[in-house]
Amino acid sequence: MKAFARLLERLAFTPARNAKLTILSHYFQTTPDPDRGYALAVLTGTLDLRQVSPSLLKRLVSERVDEQLFRLSYDFVGDLAETIALIWPTDAEARAEEVSLSQAVTVLRETGKLALPGVIADLLDRLTPPERLALLKLATGNLRIGVSARLTHTALAMGTSRSSEEIEEIWHGQAAPFLPLFTWLAGGASPAVALAPFRPVMLATPITPEELAPLDPAAHVAEWKWDGIRVQAVAEGGLRKLYTRAGEEIGTAFPDIIEAMTFEGAVDGELLIRRGEEIAPFGDLQKRLGRKSISRTMLQSHPAALMLYDILTWEGEDLRPLPLSARRARLESAQFDSPRIGLSPLLPFETWEELTRIRAEPHSPVIEGVMIKRLDTPYIAGRPRGPWFKWKRDPMVIDAVLLYAQSGHGKRSGFYSDFTFGLWEGEELIPVGKAYFGFTDEELRELDRFVRKNTVQRFGPVRQLAPNLVVEVAFEGLNVSQRHRSGIAMRFPRISRIRTDKPASEADRLETLKAMLRS
Amino acid sequence: MTRRAEEVIYPTDAGLYCVPGDFYIDPLRPVPRALVTHGHADHARPGHGAVMATRETLDIMAIRYGDDFAGSRQIAEGPVRIGAVTVSFHPAGHVLGSSQILIAPDHGPRILISGDYCRTPNPVCQPWEPVNCDIFITEATFGLPIFRHPDPMTEAGRLLTSMAEFPGRPHLIGAYALGKAQRVIALARAAGHHGPIAIHGALKRLCDYHVDQGIDLGPLVPATDPGEAQLILAPPSAFASPWVQRFRDPVLSYASGWMTVRAQARRRGIELPLVISDHVDWPQLTATIRELAPQEVWITHGAEDGLTRWCEIEGISSRPLRLIGYEDEPE
Numbered sequence: 001m002k003a004f005a006r007l008l009e010r011l012a013f014t015p016a017r018n019a020k021l022t023i024l025s026h027y028f029q030t031t032p033d034p035d036r037g038y039a040l041a042v043l044t045g046t047l048d049l050r051q052v053s054p055s056l057l058k059r060l061v062s063e064r065v066d067e068q069l070f071r072l073s074y075d076f077v078g079d080l081a082e083t084i085a086l087i088w089p090t091d092a093e094a095r096a097e098e099v100s101l102s103q104a105v106t107v108l109r110e111t112g113k114l115a116l117p118g119v120i121a122d123l124l125d126r127l128t129p130p131e132r133l134a135l136l137k138l139a140t141g142n143l144r145i146g147v148s149a150r151l152t153h154t155a156l157a158m159g160t161s162r163s164s165e166e167i168e169e170i171w172h173g174q175a176a177p178f179l180p181l182f183t184w185l186a187g188g189a190s191p192a193v194a195l196a197p198f199r200p201v202m203l204a205t206p207i208t209p210e211e212l213a214p215l216d217p218a219a220h221v222a223e224w225k226w227d228g229i230r231v232q233a234v235a236e237g238g239l240r241k242l243y244t245r246a247g248e249e250i251g252t253a254f255p256d257i258i259e260a261m262t263f264e265g266a267v268d269g270e271l272l273i274r275r276g277e278e279i280a281p282f283g284d285l286q287k288r289l290g291r292k293s294i295s296r297t298m299l300q301s302h303p304a305a306l307m308l309y310d311i312l313t314w315e316g317e318d319l320r321p322l323p324l325s326a327r328r329a330r331l332e333s334a335q336f337d338s339p340r341i342g343l344s345p346l347l348p349f350e351t352w353e354e355l356t357r358i359r360a361e362p363h364s365p366v367i368e369g370v371m372i373k374r375l376d377t378p379y380i381a382g383r384p385r386g387p388w389f390k391w392k393r394d395p396m397v398i399d400a401v402l403l404y405a406q407s408g409h410g411k412r413s414g415f416y417s418d419f420t421f422g423l424w425e426g427e428e429l430i431p432v433g434k435a436y437f438g439f440t441d442e443e444l445r446e447l448d449r450f451v452r453k454n455t456v457q458r459f460g461p462v463r464q465l466a467p468n469l470v471v472e473v474a475f476e477g478l479n480v481s482q483r484h485r486s487g488i489a490m491r492f493p494r495i496s497r498i499r500t501d502k503p504a505s506e507a508d509r510l511e512t513l514k515a516m517l518r519s
Numbered sequence: 520m521t522r523r524a525e526e527v528i529y530p531t532d533a534g535l536y537c538v539p540g541d542f543y544i545d546p547l548r549p550v551p552r553a554l555v556t557h558g559h560a561d562h563a564r565p566g567h568g569a570v571m572a573t574r575e576t577l578d579i580m581a582i583r584y585g586d587d588f589a590g591s592r593q594i595a596e597g598p599v600r601i602g603a604v605t606v607s608f609h610p611a612g613h614v615l616g617s618s619q620i621l622i623a624p625d626h627g628p629r630i631l632i633s634g635d636y637c638r639t640p641n642p643v644c645q646p647w648e649p650v651n652c653d654i655f656i657t658e659a660t661f662g663l664p665i666f667r668h669p670d671p672m673t674e675a676g677r678l679l680t681s682m683a684e685f686p687g688r689p690h691l692i693g694a695y696a697l698g699k700a701q702r703v704i705a706l707a708r709a710a711g712h713h714g715p716i717a718i719h720g721a722l723k724r725l726c727d728y729h730v731d732q733g734i735d736l737g738p739l740v741p742a743t744d745p746g747e748a749q750l751i752l753a754p755p756s757a758f759a760s761p762w763v764q765r766f767r768d769p770v771l772s773y774a775s776g777w778m779t780v781r782a783q784a785r786r787r788g789i790e791l792p793l794v795i796s797d798h799v800d801w802p803q804l805t806a807t808i809r810e811l812a813p814q815e816v817w818i819t820h821g822a823e824d825g826l827t828r829w830c831e832i833e834g835i836s837s838r839p840l841r842l843i844g845y846e847d848e849p850e
């Protein structure tokens with residue numbers, strides 16, 4: 001596990017993409033099977049491990065370390081797993097032979113709930129501090145490695161005769177410890193390809209009106225950007241699968257869609273909840289996500305639908321090399337028997353000004369902007385800069401007052417970076433949300449300084465602040481919520497600006513936010 | 520009549536003051552008479568009337584502040600009588616010339632001031648020496664149980680591995696000028712790096728001094744003209760200055776006990792944190808207290824809450840002095 005721990009540590013501190021690639025490819029080239037395969041599964045997030053709760057870990061450590069010393073240490077380190085990894089008392093002499101990553105993975109996969117605490121403690125006893133951290137991050141499912149699947153595939157391809165595109169093509173259907181994949185990379189036979197596989201999706205990059213201006217409108221089409229979930233529906237050889245854009249299967253939560261997939265092919269589109277012609281907000285879709293089974297009532301009250309915008313294969317033919325214009329024509333002539341499946345309409349425009357107007361007045365609240373796609377490009381996996389753009393509607397903003405701060409854990413530990421903000425109701429500031437991001441590193445330091453100078457009270461790790469600082473909070477939408485005192489939940493709130501120019505008394509009122517909910 | 524420890528020595532705004540000897544230890548401001556444990560700038564300051572320290576510490580002070588850094592100076596050799604106490608200096612294993620200072624009153628407890636100290640073998644200074652005492656006045660820079668410094672050779676190995684993995688990238692290590700810089704160089708040499716090492720101008724005179732004292736640092740070149748040198752040492756403050764921009768795509772590294780904690784490395788923008796410390800870590804700190812078995816532990820600076828709690832658990836009476844002015848990691 002030493003090599004794996006070192007790999008995670010180096011990736012965590014290495015910002016540059018090229019350096020990450022070097023580190024990864026060296027790791028894959030020098031680490032034996034099956035460990036490198038398990039590491040690959042961890043890096044690509046395809047390993048299903050038993051999760052250990054923070055409270056279990058806290059209990060284990062409290063049996064070994066004085067509570068006060070632990071608390072002082074945790075305050076200093078800022079990250080639970082890291083504190084435990086560092087503080088876990090061990091007898092260095094007692095470490096006999098190295099624990100391999102595969103052994104650790106096997107333990108986390110196969111240990112029953114009751115035996116888990118003892119087994120985790122035993123593993124921690126046998127590891128060095130960096131290995132303990134790697135194990136704890138694995139066990140708490142909180143790795144945050146910061147490498148994409150694409151980067152990992154590129155690293156795998158380095159020094160072999162295969163390309164990363166070839167790897168992505170056969171990727172689905174492979175599983176830890178990926179022995180056939182590594183054999184193939186070394187020049188051996190092709191691994192078996194899965195049936196109805198996921199195909200890596202083509203992604204869009206954001207664009208601004210200034211960047212749009214020099215482009216030729218006639219060379220592009222535009223569609224609505226729906227606020228649903230991007231999915232790939234694959235029905236091939238009698239198998240039907242519904243994948244997220246990351247390749248995760250979500251078919252069990254959407255039996256109505258699976259039932260409607262009577263075609264033979266792979267299509268790309270948006271998953272939404274649709275009642276008649278009316279498309280429901282994202283919150284409705286969320287109710288059906290992540291469920292193992294869906295009740296009949298839920299199927300009726302929250303019926304799912306697909307809004308297609310691309311076609312990847314059809315009746316055995318791979319359409320991805322065709323330009324979008326040809327693919328769109330094939331999509332429009334394809335037969336879908338179910339009313340659950342329709343096409344995302346193309347928006348009629350001749351100039352960017354026209355598209356700007358269309359974008360400003362979406363007919364449905366479930367539209368978050370427009371997509372702009374070049375007609376002459378094939379379907380390219382990944383996020384190529386150029387052929388596809390997303391042009392989001394401007395986010396909503398309010399000016400709020402910072403109320404509480406907590407020091408960040410993980411990447412931002414050491415700084416106060418988790419903020420609770422509030423709006424005025426009468427003479428009182430009501431907390432309305434929390435934001436962890438949006439600010440630049442420089443703004444983070446400014447916020448951190450503010451927190452340290454304006455703390456009025458501490459509750460454990462939380463600092464209550466003097467209500468002196470106004471921040472502009474941008475967000476993507478609002479939902480009604482019983483759980484929030486304000487009655488409103490914000491989607492993706494983030495601190496977009498620090499408004500030192502504005503006194504707290506001039507921050508927005510809760511009524512303003514409520515009005516935004518209704519509009 | 521037997522004096523109580525509090526009557527022999529106590530903390531003042533200027534630092535620890537010894538009453539029957541009428542002198543200060545590592546004073547924070549100019550005083551008539553100072554005893555200095557070692558040459559780090561927060562312990563050894565200019566402008567005192569008289570300074571007593573090891574020959575190396577006096578040399579280092581002269582290098583740093585000029586020959587007129589004090590009215591008069593005295594090399595600490597053997598037990599010396601000052602006023603109504605006997606003082607002696609004993610190696611602390613922290614940096615070249617670093618000492619612990621023992622104060623023995625004619626009637627009263629033997630008081631040992633640790634200064635900064637370290638018990639991991641260090642090729643650039645004499646090893647720490649145990650001294651029998653009744654009152655142990657210790658630092659607690661790394662006084663939390665999370666600090667367990669790895670074998671420094673492991674860290675040197677990590678440095679060389681990174682240099683081999685990125686042969687085209689200069690490796691810049693932040694290391695303070697007295698002690699850490701020379702130790703990192705000596706470690707890199709011991710790990711098998713024999714080529715020239717480039718050093719920032721601020722490190723030059725102290726590196727030269729170590730070499731004069733017979734410590735082999737191998738070939739050193741100026742960082743302004745590094746030639747083929749892939750390893751470059753600089754004071755950490757240089758990373759924030761335009762100086763660093765002369766290096767293309769550098770790997771920034773920092774050699775310090777603080778590098779144990781990831782957030783500490785992240786907030787400095789470090790890509791290769793090296794845990795190399797000139798202070799005792801938690802196991803050494805607690806083992807030292809057990810070994811010396813003093814009647815009382817006084818804590819000068821650092822994470823005193825952690826060490827105080829440990830003493831409480833162990834049933835050792837302890838007392839934080841909360842001396843302000845000593846830095847965690849001076850340059």
Ligand SMILES: [Zn+2]
Binds near residue numbers: 557559562613635
């Ligand atoms: Zn020092």
Ligand SMILES: [Zn+2]
Binds near residue numbers: 559562845846
């Ligand atoms: Zn010090």
